[in-house]
Amino acid sequence: MDVVAEILERTAKDAEKFKPIHVKKHLELEYDVGSLLAVDINDLDAKLINKEKNDYIKNLTRDNIQLLINQIWQLPTERVDDAVVVKLPNAKTLLPRSLPVPKEKTLTKWESFAKEKGIRKSNKAKVHWDEELKEWIPEYGYKRAAAEREKDWVIEVPGNADPYEDQFAKKKQAKVERVAKNEFQRLRNIAKAKNIKIPKMGVVNPDMANSKDLVTAITVAKSSTASVGKFQSSLPKEKEARGVADITPGAKRKRKMPVVPSMQERSENLAIIDSVLNKKPKLDVTKALSKHLYKEQEMLHEEPSSKKPRAGKRGKKKGGNPVAAPKGGKKPKSGKGVHKASGNVGRKRR
Template structure:
């Protein structure tokens, strides 16, 4: 009897230590059950914080968690595989992503064709019924190959074929070709999506490749030697390509460091020439802009000059008459030119 009373007393003490699930607040919490989150708009009790901050924060966190759990228990529940869970509503707050949104995977050549033609992909079953073997056979995998060997234990030789031909080896060779063709097509899709030059994955029709792709492929092939293309022979009509992969040159780390000291001195002299405060010389900058514009204008005039063999149009003005006389004199058709020709005759 005494032992039972002691147990009851202990249970009552444990119950007293447990706090109630009914928590009261002046203002209700703001909930976002989709993210299992709650925010407390009530002001803090600064007196309790001064007395015992850790205890106050612990009680506050416990009460807010209890209110959030009470709200979760009010949501609709569903049971699946002997597990009961609540159905969370859609989230209200948008949380920024740590990483950018992944880009959609580009379509392959077949997927683009199927989309254009409206071909839909139907999900196929994993096993198919084999009429000859009278059983269900996997559509893919090792057991499929085993079933094919059982079914094709003998193969017919066509009429116009050598009777000594190994049909099994021929079938295996055709299968290897199909696998290689699929792999080549996969690499072509990767190349087309990544926009890399055609090197190692030759297209079916080279004429469909762009000039830039072929030029880039030729440059990469030339630089694939041990000397990085230094001794590669160029083609007669090979277009000049941009230098790629120029390596930085570093001075010696041990021994004579005079080159490094000289470089540092030149750098200090260059920094010393700059005006104080990093101010920009407006007059010098304007002169550079004017000089660049003059060069562009001169280049445009040079391109606009007529090529040899084409007649130049000259207006019928006084200035034009002077230009005609000057051109005729240069060509030997003027008065001086006629006199010389007459003497020669």
């Protein structure tokens, strides 16, 4: 019995050395066990923190860590090689990244086209079997070049080709041009990705040109006469290339309308309005006809009721000229009235 009591006493003494695992908190902590994070939302004790700052914070931290450890111990444990192991759940807290998100690479012209059309890249084998040479030949590299040289020791002249043309030189030239084109496209892709404006270089090779380039070529070519294209005729719906002022002789750059004081702008606008409103109307036959019809109709409506009084009124107004008074509502015709001589007779004097 003594032994048992002794052991109990010893364990009690040992336990006194450690602080208790139960911590009392006013408000429960917020845990994110996945990222081993506990947030204490309780207020700090203002008195204690003034009195003994370090001890207070040390104790507080210990308590909070004890609570976090308690939480971890509630998870299912395993034993691996004499060690107790816990699998943490996924973290709830999102940590901000220190560096900015990397920008997406801009697609090259081919890549964007392939994406639009749904073309996927397929992995080719690096070597293929050549039946003629009975050999594995790589896709590229010096071995491929050597194999090609061995294979193409003779080239058939196509039926429609010039028999004296050097087919080997032609093939070499074609290869050089393909490489140059590829280089041009590579640089164009870089310029596009970095948003650099490539200066127009005039007229490009017709094999390479797109429709815009051709329009540029036409515009430039047209202005390349002695009279800077002044007398060149153009097709009915032909369009001029834009943005070619610096490579076209005699072309003026379009400028923005300058900023002017409001008074001036208004007077300019009013002048334009005046010119619009005072435009001499063209003789519009249909318009004239409709006007005439309208007048005639009005007359037809009015005639039966107001024929006599109108005639009488007019007669009075005119001051008693019985011959000049019109019979109906019609226009007076020439040669029916009395000629009013204005004093001198004879030649018309101006």
